[in-house]
Amino acid sequence: xxxxxxxxxxxxxxxxxxxxxxxxxxxxxxxxxxxxxxxxxxxxxxxxxxxxxxxxxxxxxxxxxxxxxxxxxxxxxxxxxxxxxxxxxxxxxxxxxxxxxxxxxxxxxxxxxxxxxxxxxxxxxxxxxxxxxxxxxxxxxxxxxxxxxxxxxxxxxxxxxxxxxxxxxxxxxxxxxxxxxxxxxxxxxxxxxxxxxxxxxxxxxxxxxxxxxxxxxxxxxxxxxxxxxxxxxxxxxxxxxxxxxxxxxxxxxxxxxxxxxxxxxxxxxxxxxxxxxxxxxxxxxxxxxxxxxxxxxxxxxxxxxxxxxxxxxxxxxxxxxxxxxxxxxxxxxxxxxxxxxxxxxxxxxxxxxxxxxxxxxxxx
Numbered sequence: 001x002x003x004x005x006x007x008x009x010x011x012x013x014x015x016x017x018x019x020x021x022x023x024x025x026x027x028x029x030x031x032x033x034x035x036x037x038x039x040x041x042x043x044x045x046x047x048x049x050x051x052x053x054x055x056x057x058x059x060x061x062x063x064x065x066x067x068x069x070x071x072x073x074x075x076x077x078x079x080x081x082x083x084x085x086x087x088x089x090x091x092x093x094x095x096x097x098x099x100x101x102x103x104x105x106x107x108x109x110x111x112x113x114x115x116x117x118x119x120x121x122x123x124x125x126x127x128x129x130x131x132x133x134x135x136x137x138x139x140x141x142x143x144x145x146x147x148x149x150x151x152x153x154x155x156x157x158x159x160x161x162x163x164x165x166x167x168x169x170x171x172x173x174x175x176x177x178x179x180x181x182x183x184x185x186x187x188x189x190x191x192x193x194x195x196x197x198x199x200x201x202x203x204x205x206x207x208x209x210x211x212x213x214x215x216x217x218x219x220x221x222x223x224x225x226x227x228x229x230x231x232x233x234x235x236x237x238x239x240x241x242x243x244x245x246x247x248x249x250x251x252x253x254x255x256x257x258x259x260x261x262x263x264x265x266x267x268x269x270x271x272x273x274x275x276x277x278x279x280x281x282x283x284x285x286x287x288x289x290x291x292x293x294x295x296x297x298x299x300x301x302x303x304x305x306x307x308x309x310x311x312x313x314x315x316x317x318x319x320x321x322x323x324x325x326x327x328x329x330x331x332x333x334x335x336x337x338x339x340x341x342x343x344x345x346x347x348x349x350x351x352x353x354x355x356x357x358x359x360x361x362x363x364x
Contacts, residue, residue: 006079007076014102017079018078022099025085034202035116035201046100051097053096053217055096059362066226070336071102073336073337074225084356100210103206111332112312114192119200121276122272131197135186138183141180142187142188150309154313165302192305223354223355238292296347298336314329
């Protein structure tokens with residue numbers, strides 16, 4: 001399979017191809033349905049593939065699509081890696097592999113970052129009592145930005161955010177925007193970066209089912225594939241663990257200081273509330289659980305946020321039959337999985353190599 005062939009045109013095709021490849025390889029498959037308005041039961045699923053995990057003391061986890069629009073890339077990574085494995089492939093002794101395909105199937109199918117509740121799932125990994133606390137904490141910080149980021153109207157022909165963003169930077173300061181805007185908010189349900197009022201379906205699935213999938217393994221390396229931040233066609237491994245912590249040091253030792261960065265220190269990076277990596281570190285504190293967000297760069301943050309803003313307006317206020325709706329969705333795909341064949345070939349090659357490296361390191 002060539003790198004370009006790994007990309008699917010939509011969620012349904014990606015899921016079918018993933019299932020077929022997993023069946024061809026003889027891996028165990030598990031399907032978890034997600035309920036969402038506008039979809040019939042079974043149309044949206046998180047698909048899991050497992051190999052060799054029952055007796056494993058080491059497990060590699062590869063997850064994709066926590067942000068729906070990034071699922072085009074994440075699914076392609078998983079498909080390309082599976083296709084690269086030789087016939088009769090076996091993981092190293094004592095090592096198992098878990099693939100989590102399309103953690104946000106609604107967002108993948110609808111070509112948007114958020115899930116069926118308009119929740120950014122990487123702002124949703126919180127204890128129930130934390131949601132109202134964060135709502136009170138973030139509301140006064142985010143409220144001045146809400147009218148800029150979440151206009152209550154259909155998007156026009158021109159995306160003016162590229163002009164508006166410099167005015168926002170002048171008024172509030174880049175440091176304020178960088179720290180407040182993407183960190184998550186819990187008071188504006190139709191806005192971007194909304195973290196919700198309670199744990200969502202996907203969040204509960206990861207919290208409840210992932211420990212069962214990895215079993216009693218004492219070492220887990222978890223690569224969660226994302227796109228958007230960083231230089232075009234290059235990647236960083238972003239850790240949610242504090243700088244200097246044992247897990248951060250372990251990650252640096254394994255993958256190198258040039259690759260592993262604390263999420264807030266990466267180019268255009270930030271630290272957010274309700275982060276999946278932070279949750280998994282706490283949940284699996286008794287074992288060596290190294291979570292890294294494999295973040296592949298696409299475009300500058302102004303385009304990324306401007307695209308999210310415009311898609312959110314279209315989702316809430318634009319008729320789906322309007323030609324602008326389809327054009328905006330096309331822009332989302334091109335922003336998070338650029339149609340540029342050079343970008344696609346490069347990132348898939350890097351990802352397949354990264355997965356192989358992670359498997360080797362996990363087994364050591």
